[in-house]
Structures are given as structure tokens and as C-alpha cells.
Amino acid sequence: MSEADTKRSDYVDALARGLAVIEAFGRTTPELTLSEVAQITGMSPATARRNLHTLEELGFVKRHNKRFLLAPRILTLGSAYLQAANMDEAVLPELRRIVTLFGDAASMATLEGTEILYIAHFSELRAARRTASVGVTYPAYATSMGRILLAALPPAELAAYWREFRPAKLTDVTVTDRAELTAILEEARRAGYTVSVDQLDYGITSLAVPVKNEAGRVVAAINTSGYSPRLDATKLVEERLAELQVSAGRIAHLLARYPGLAHSLLG
Amino acid sequence: MSEADTKRSDYVDALARGLAVIEAFGRTTPELTLSEVAQITGMSPATARRNLHTLEELGFVKRHNKRFLLAPRILTLGSAYLQAANMDEAVLPELRRIVTLFGDAASMATLEGTEILYIAHFSELRAARRTASVGVTYPAYATSMGRILLAALPPAELAAYWREFRPAKLTDVTVTDRAELTAILEEARRAGYTVSVDQLDYGITSLAVPVKNEAGRVVAAINTSGYSPRLDATKLVEERLAELQVSAGRIAHLLARYPGLAHSLLG
DNA sequence: GAATATATTTTCGTCTAGCGAAAAATAACA
DNA sequence: TGTTATTTTTCGCTAGACGAAAATATATTC
Structure with missing residues (x-):
């Protein structure tokens, strides 16, 4: 029109x-x-x-x-994608490894508009509150993986994100201030990881790192998450960051071997 | 036309x-x-x-x-279904329980035309050959869950199945003879469970039982499966049948609590 | 590096498939 | 029973989707 x-x-x-x-x-x-x-x-x-x-x-x-x-x-519509991307062979074993090491849950997500989209998930126990299964989306600004993905966005695309940015106080500690979020994104980019506590919902603490393709571009994020009262943010990083990065590296490595996965995540 | x-x-x-x-x-x-x-x-x-x-x-x-x-x-298309059906809350914990008890993998499937359709799956390790993830379909006649579901079909629908029946020797022991399959279905119906060994692919042994809704109609099947060389069919039944039936019973019970799941599996 | 073959995109005239408005039928409610 | 809401059907209209074929781009072969 x-x-x-x-x-x-x-x-x-x-x-x-x-x-x-x-x-x-x-x-x-x-x-x-x-x-x-x-x-x-x-x-x-x-x-x-x-x-x-x-x-x-x-x-x-x-x-x-x-x-x-x-x-x-x-x-069946989605399963063709999962199979084509070799999610079960390439990604799930790594998530499973993280869960075996640390318990709780591990996931992989990609950015889809202003939301993150879970493309793989493994959890030991039923998640405390939200059950994050494959195909589910959450607002990017309120999740650790979302922040990692936003932090990696080229300036133009990040600007586009802010234009559509409609924050909501999902918990009373959810960061909704753009300046504050910008600082968080910058720190995430600098450090190569980020932790979020009770941002999406009460009780969820999560540590995320980026997954890069061969060209060095961030195409996805993986996280390890658990129940906040049992997890201290600092300890979470100390204990899990190294292994999470190992997994991210391995998955990144596998992207080359599984072009289906790589291509589907590309821009 | x-x-x-x-x-x-x-x-x-x-x-x-x-x-x-x-x-x-x-x-x-x-x-x-x-x-x-x-x-x-x-x-x-x-x-x-x-x-x-x-x-x-x-x-x-x-x-x-x-x-x-x-x-x-x-x-995202499928995830709305999974959430609506409360798959994560109602079904997955039970499958997880089975895997915790016996290792290997556990799944839930429903009949979709001549195929079974995996609607939930949990596996400890990567499956040996085929990775059966949610949304995947396999020919009903060559799987334990498929045979359970076929066995429960009303005569008219089973007749319709046979009309579309196009068997293939997926392994050299796959039962493709209609009379032989009919006997297997009858035994499955009588016994309330069935075991299949190397039917769909080499190395897959699986034990399945039906899941019934309140009206007593079989609406789905669950199974526990593993690597054939490590599993003896008889022992599989001895060790796992009872607990698998417990899970089937609990899921059946939950169908009442979660009408989303119940309705989606109905007729 | 032509030449040939294949694949993709565009154009265009045709016509039908899909649209909405409104009527008819059915169901829900009071 | 009357009243309202919802679903289904009808129907005329036209935009929108179709296929054939031409034009362009890409890949392959020699």
C-alpha cells in the first residue's frame, strides 16, 4: 500500500x-x-x-x-532443519558434555530479529522455571546469549536493533536502560563472555559465550544456566567459563565440517 | 480434476x-x-x-x-506445539527417568499415516546410528513403537494401513512379510509390549509399550532403546519393561492434567 | 575463451483461486 | 423462548498467482 x-x-x-x-x-x-x-x-x-x-x-x-x-x-517441518544442520551430531554432544560436567542446562541460540532463538538444548533436570526448548524465542536484551549476540552485531545492525528495542521489566532487576545495556554489551564484547542473573525470569542465572564461524564472525552463542540461588555469578565464571569456551571452540570447529549448520547460521 | x-x-x-x-x-x-x-x-x-x-x-x-x-x-513453528502440549513438563521427565535408570535413549512417538513421528526424545549418549530427534519419522512396521501403535489400530484403520503398506528390507532381518507382521502385532497387543532388534537399522534394539488416554485408547507409544550388541532382547524385557510401563502409566495419567497434549494426540 | 548447455530471472497475458461482505445456519447463552 | 455470538455457505469480483516463453546469467565443455 x-x-x-x-x-x-x-x-x-x-x-x-x-x-x-x-x-x-x-x-x-x-x-x-x-x-x-x-x-x-x-x-x-x-x-x-x-x-x-x-x-x-x-x-x-x-x-x-x-x-x-x-x-x-x-x-516435521523443523526436523528437516535439525537434521540438515547436524545438530545432534555436531552440537548436542557438546551441550551434553557441559551438562555432565556442571549439571543444570546448556543451550545454543542464534539471533532472530530482536529475539534469540534456541536451536539446541540439553538439560539434566527440568528447568526451574522456564523450560527452554528448541524453537523457543526470548527477548535478546534479557538473556546472556542475547547479549553476546547483540554485542557482536555490526554497528548498523545494532542501531537497527535499538530502533526496535521495546524493553520490559521481566523481573525487577531486568536491565532495560539502553545506556546500561550498551555498557553490558561492550563489556561482553571485551571479555568474550557475559553472565546474567534473574534478567529473563527469577531464578535463572546464565553464562554465555560466542560461537564463531571460520571467518571469525559470531553466528551463535552457547550458555550454561542454572538456578540462581544455587549459583554465584563469580563462581559460575571461575568454574565453567573455560570449559564452555572449549565447547564453543569445538562447535566452531565443527561448523567447517558441517556446512549445513554453518550456512543456516550465516547472516 | x-x-x-x-x-x-x-x-x-x-x-x-x-x-x-x-x-x-x-x-x-x-x-x-x-x-x-x-x-x-x-x-x-x-x-x-x-x-x-x-x-x-x-x-x-x-x-x-x-x-x-x-x-x-x-x-518456531513446532515449538508452539511442544509448549502447548507441555511436552517438557509432562513427558520429558519420564523419558529422562528411564534413561537415568537404564541408560541409552527413550522416546515417545505417535502414528502419522504409515509412519511413526517422534514427539519427544531423550538420550544419554549420542545414538549409535540413527539419531532419533523430535519431528523425525520412520516406517511404522520396522519400529517397536510403530508396531505397538499399529497393534492398537481399529480394524478399519489397520486395513487402510495394509493398503498403503510398502515394506523395505532396511536390514536383512527386517520383517516385511505381512502375515509375519500381523502375528507380531497380535502378540504385541496381547502382551502389551514388543521388542524389535535390528529392524530399522543395524544395532538398534528397542522395547516399546503403549500410552493410553482416559478412554483407554492408545494414543502414543514410548520406548527404551539401545545398541543391540550390548542388549539381549529377553534381558531387556526383564529389566526394563516394568519401569517403562510405570512411565507409560504416569504419562497416561498426565494426559488428563494436560489437555493440550491429550487433544493433540487424539484421533 | 568461445561455444554449449543449464539454471535463473523477468515478462506478460490469462484466468482462476482466493478474497470479503453478507446471508444463512448453527450453536451458545440467558 | 428469544437473543447473541459463532460458524458456515454463497457469490460476484478482481487481484493475485499461474505457466509459457523469452531474456539473462551462470556453469560446463572442448
Whole structure:
């Protein structure tokens, strides 16, 4: 509509709409009625209905009485990615190693817009509060991995991030001040790691380091995290940083061996 | 086109096409060129291009030189399902418990057409051969969980299965004979468990039991599996069956508590 | 380094697939 | 029972998606 919006003809609106319907189902809204989907996506009931029925026919959505919900088949879409990226062979063993050494949980994430996206995760016990499983996103500014990834952004992209920056006090110690965050990012860049305590949610303490590709560009971050009351930030660094960096190095090394993973993480 | 194919107007072809493009990327073909996608999906190059560009714009696909590949964002589609189903809270702890007790790996799967679909998985070490991660599918007839699920099928649906049954000798001991399989299914139904050795691939031995919903209908299966040379089928049953059934019972119990999971597995 | 073959992008005319508005039917509620 | 909300269907319209084919770019071969 807007004049800046160059009329592109090689774009399939109907596909974008259908995917928007899938994304209408979220953690908070697992089951939706037709009109709810219409409302969330901004589509007319007729359009929402067509899309839902198409997805149902394809097996990605099921209907339980009058409510729609995602079906297990939706998982197949992501698994092709995981297999292609050799996540299980390249990344998971390292995360597992960290968890074996230190307990708690270890993850790998990449930056997706203003959010971090978990692409691998291993935890010994059920996470205390948030269970961070693969595919989940969290605001970058409030996580250790997010801060590592933001710190590595070229100036132009970081500027773009700040433009979209909409902080929220997720806990009462969440850093939401831009100047303060900038200082944290600079320190993270300088030191090559960062620790966050109770930033995303109460009880989560996390140490993250960057994972670089062959060209030296940061393409992902890995972390080790646990329950705050049991972990002192200083001790966390003393005890775990070295091994976490070893894992980051190994994963970085494997990026060369598994181009599927490397490419998928690239810019 | 065919007269049996009632002209349905509430179906969005463009969405089905777009999803087919995503599914064109598989374990064997992680990176595809435009023309490969066109060929796999049977679309014209122009159509394939439009869909790929749409997916790229939305962040689900990336381009590396002339090749397209799935982007991490594709994982978000499945994660809404996993969260809605409370997989991490309801299922994973039980699988973890089994692995803690016996080592190796434990999984949960459901039937999706002629295939089983892994909806949860936990493994201590990297699996010997196949790494069975969430979202992956395998032929039902060649897996212990698949046989449990087939055994529980109502006659009409089992008949439908046999109609689509296209067995392959995945190993030289894979049972592909229908009569022989029928006997295995009957025994599985009678006994409430089944063991398979080197059926899907060499080295995989697996014990599976059904998971039932409140109505007593089998909605999923869980298994414990390991490396064949280290496991004797008889001993596997003796040692692990009881605890596996405990877990199945607990998960069944949790289905009532987590309707998201229950509904998503229903019919 | 031409020449040939392949793959990708663009153009364009066609037409249908998908759209929304509104009516009809159904279900929920009071 | 009446009333409201939700879902489904109908239908006319047109934008949007399609395929064929040309134009361009890229890779391969000799």
C-alpha cells in the first residue's frame, strides 16, 4: 500500500497468511476457535477458515470439537532443519558434555530479529522455571546469549536493533536502560563472555559465550544456566567459563565440517 | 480434476504448495537449488521461485549463493506445539527417568499415516546410528513403537494401513512379510509390549509399550532403546519393561492434567 | 575463451483461486 | 423462548498467482 512498499509480484500472500495462522497458536493460546484465529491474524472469518481447513487437511492442525490446535505433524517441518544442520551430531554432544560436567542446562541460540532463538538444548533436570526448548524465542536484551549476540552485531545492525528495542521489566532487576545495556554489551564484547542473573525470569542465572564461524564472525552463542540461588555469578565464571569456551571452540570447529549448520547460521 | 475429487472451494492451494516447498528440504537434501525444488515439488520454476522468496522474506528459508536452505526460524513453528502440549513438563521427565535408570535413549512417538513421528526424545549418549530427534519419522512396521501403535489400530484403520503398506528390507532381518507382521502385532497387543532388534537399522534394539488416554485408547507409544550388541532382547524385557510401563502409566495419567497434549494426540 | 548447455530471472497475458461482505445456519447463552 | 455470538455457505469480483516463453546469467565443455 505505502509507496515505499515496492509492488513485488514474486510473493505469495496466501502462503504468508497460512503461516501466520500457524503462528497464531502460541504458548499462551494452544487452542483457538475460528473467530479467535481470525481476530489474531486480522483475517476475515472466511479466510481464516479456509486456511485452517487446509492445514487440517494436510495434517498440521487438528480439530477438537470447535477448537483448532496444532497437530504433531507440525514437528516435521523443523526436523528437516535439525537434521540438515547436524545438530545432534555436531552440537548436542557438546551441550551434553557441559551438562555432565556442571549439571543444570546448556543451550545454543542464534539471533532472530530482536529475539534469540534456541536451536539446541540439553538439560539434566527440568528447568526451574522456564523450560527452554528448541524453537523457543526470548527477548535478546534479557538473556546472556542475547547479549553476546547483540554485542557482536555490526554497528548498523545494532542501531537497527535499538530502533526496535521495546524493553520490559521481566523481573525487577531486568536491565532495560539502553545506556546500561550498551555498557553490558561492550563489556561482553571485551571479555568474550557475559553472565546474567534473574534478567529473563527469577531464578535463572546464565553464562554465555560466542560461537564463531571460520571467518571469525559470531553466528551463535552457547550458555550454561542454572538456578540462581544455587549459583554465584563469580563462581559460575571461575568454574565453567573455560570449559564452555572449549565447547564453543569445538562447535566452531565443527561448523567447517558441517556446512549445513554453518550456512543456516550465516547472516 | 477427477470426478471423485469434489470441488472444494475452502482450500488454499497456495498454502499447500508453500508447505510442500518447506518439505522438499529433507535429511538427504538439506540444500536445494531453485530448479531442484521445482522438480521435487512438481512446480514450475516460476512458482517455486515465488514460494522460496516468500519463505525467505518471512525468514523461514535462507539463501547461500544459489542454494536455498531452511533457516532456524522454521523451528518456531513446532515449538508452539511442544509448549502447548507441555511436552517438557509432562513427558520429558519420564523419558529422562528411564534413561537415568537404564541408560541409552527413550522416546515417545505417535502414528502419522504409515509412519511413526517422534514427539519427544531423550538420550544419554549420542545414538549409535540413527539419531532419533523430535519431528523425525520412520516406517511404522520396522519400529517397536510403530508396531505397538499399529497393534492398537481399529480394524478399519489397520486395513487402510495394509493398503498403503510398502515394506523395505532396511536390514536383512527386517520383517516385511505381512502375515509375519500381523502375528507380531497380535502378540504385541496381547502382551502389551514388543521388542524389535535390528529392524530399522543395524544395532538398534528397542522395547516399546503403549500410552493410553482416559478412554483407554492408545494414543502414543514410548520406548527404551539401545545398541543391540550390548542388549539381549529377553534381558531387556526383564529389566526394563516394568519401569517403562510405570512411565507409560504416569504419562497416561498426565494426559488428563494436560489437555493440550491429550487433544493433540487424539484421533 | 568461445561455444554449449543449464539454471535463473523477468515478462506478460490469462484466468482462476482466493478474497470479503453478507446471508444463512448453527450453536451458545440467558 | 428469544437473543447473541459463532460458524458456515454463497457469490460476484478482481487481484493475485499461474505457466509459457523469452531474456539473462551462470556453469560446463572442448
